[in-house]
Amino acid sequence: MVSMTGAAGDEDALSPAVLLREDTTADPSWDERGPWEKFSWIFGIVWVVFMAFPISGALASPAPLAPRIAAAALLVVYSAVYIAAYIWMVTTDDWDVAAVRGRLALVVMIVIMVAAALLVGPEALGAGSFLVSIAMFTGHAKRAILLAAAMLFGQYLVLAVWLAAIPNGFEDLGVLFMPPAIVFVSVALVRLIITAQERHDVVERQMALVAERERVARDVHDVLGHSLTVVTVKAELAERLIDIDPDRAKDEISQIRSLSREALAEVRATVSGLRVARLGDELIAARSALADAGIDADVPSDAATVDPRHRIVVAWVLREAITNVVRHSHASSCRVVLANDGIIVEDDGVGTPADVAIGGFRGMRERVDAAGATLRLSEPGEGPGTRLEVQW
Structure with a gap:
């Protein structure tokens, strides 16, 4: 029940949607977005097929027919809310907004699941794994993992109390403890990997920025150092020649003007990354x-x-x-x-x-x-x- 894949930025700065694209400086239109962002919702909702187990469990419960049908219908609605919540969160451009949306979805899903469980019994609580999945991506990593752990603990507490109160509860329905734990561990690993990738991407971009700054500084130093040195030498030569050979002094001054223009063009090219030194020149x-x-x-x-x-x-x-x-x-x-x-x-x-x-x-x-x-x-x-x- 992994609800997100991929990463591309600082967790404190990037959103679930941004995790799925490299360009974090713009908000492209839907047509401009890549396939990973357009179809990322598939990775979250594909797991909804496992809702077949709590739905079939509700239909097979010993409750009367009407409550069973009502509970199954509620669990179908629960599945739809999960799908909508996931898509709602994955298209969010801010982790804090995603947290608000995720918590709202969790409240709605809990109400629906509890209502179904009251109709048919603890079989409906098998849908609780999806609460862990949603919670794991509700906000920043640490708070999201703590929220998912709270969801897991709450489910276990309710299950333990409920199963202890019915005959052969643990023998018949003890398997309900397993799916939430599996989902918690697997999705937590994915979330931690995403967080590590986010930090790696931040460091990588910072290193690239530092390298680019050093390149520009180095190239500007080389361009200006050479050009200004030649300009200085020619200016000194023109100063010496201005009285004894005015024509040559004028020629040197003309070359100084030309060199200054070339240096300006080279600096502009260097800053834009287009400057390439040619050995022949x-x-x-x-x-x-x-x-x-x-x-x-x-x-x-x-x-x-x-x-x-x-x-x-x-x-x-x-x-x-x-x-x-x-x-x-x-x-x-x-x-x-x-x-x-x-x-x-x-x-x-x-x-x-x-x-x-x-x-x-x-x-x-x-x-x-x-x-x-x-x-x-x-x-x-x-x-x-x-x-x-x-x-x-």
């Missing part, structure tokens, strides 16, 4: 940035050397590495070596400052680690300049 940009900074550049022009699977990561590594060479190295020359399984960037400068090695390369390390590669940065004292190597 980064090789050209690296050569230009080094030349503008007055650093002799030994940069290959053929991006095909690198395995296509690694080119995007290598492009990002190259961009960040050249940015740090231009910004921090005070080098006179820089060499870039491409291989099928990696890249080497080395310069003859003063070495990488400690704060840059710790913080400045963090985004690069995260990107490289995520790609399954290793990053090695030369330590102070290993030789002049800085040597950065990424290899798969």
Whole structure:
């Protein structure tokens, strides 16, 4: 008598209906909802076939014919209320509302079942398993399980008192104790699994959100770090040239304007998740940035050397590495070596400052680690300049 299946969210935030769909930010129309949500009611009402046992028990009781027919009719109504209550709850968008609806349904079902039992005897109490099933999904998990336990205990108490008061009660009808217990255990397990899945989904979405924030922060850092460094170098060059070579200074200023526009476009693309670094473009940009900074550049022009699977990561590594060479190295020359399984960037400068090695390369390390590669940065004292190597 499992009344719900599936989960998709935080129990304190999601509803029975939301458990059956992944999109928790919108309330889609019926036509837009998936088959799990449209037909989830089947999983609750399919168990109503077991109402045949208390109904047949009521008809077979030793009571007169009229009470037997009336009791059977009441149990049919009881089944209809169960089906309606389940559908009513599963289409609810809030657990607190579901709790109110579930409690109302329980009151109606208890009244109907007790009325049938008064007509034909304890045989009608076999329908009590459905009370446990409804109660198990009436609100948040802890309160719902406690309510289901109360339903189970109440049934056992009434059954025990009633069967003790009639001859051979326990021998003839003791089997009525078994179904509610089976339903309680099985449905409680399902409810606990759903709750665990809800928590897992919440953590998963939070981790995805954190990863996306880190991606945007890393990409914006790489894009702006490189672009602003090149803009700064060109601005300094234009400042020096403005008196001695005005035409070239104008050209540098024009390039600064173009770079600023490109940087703005790249930031917008990065935030929207569309930014993809291309190794061929980064090789050209690296050569230009080094030349503008007055650093002799030994940069290959053929991006095909690198395995296509690694080119995007290598492009990002190259961009960040050249940015740090231009910004921090005070080098006179820089060499870039491409291989099928990696890249080497080395310069003859003063070495990488400690704060840059710790913080400045963090985004690069995260990107490289995520790609399954290793990053090695030369330590102070290993030789002049800085040597950065990424290899798969």
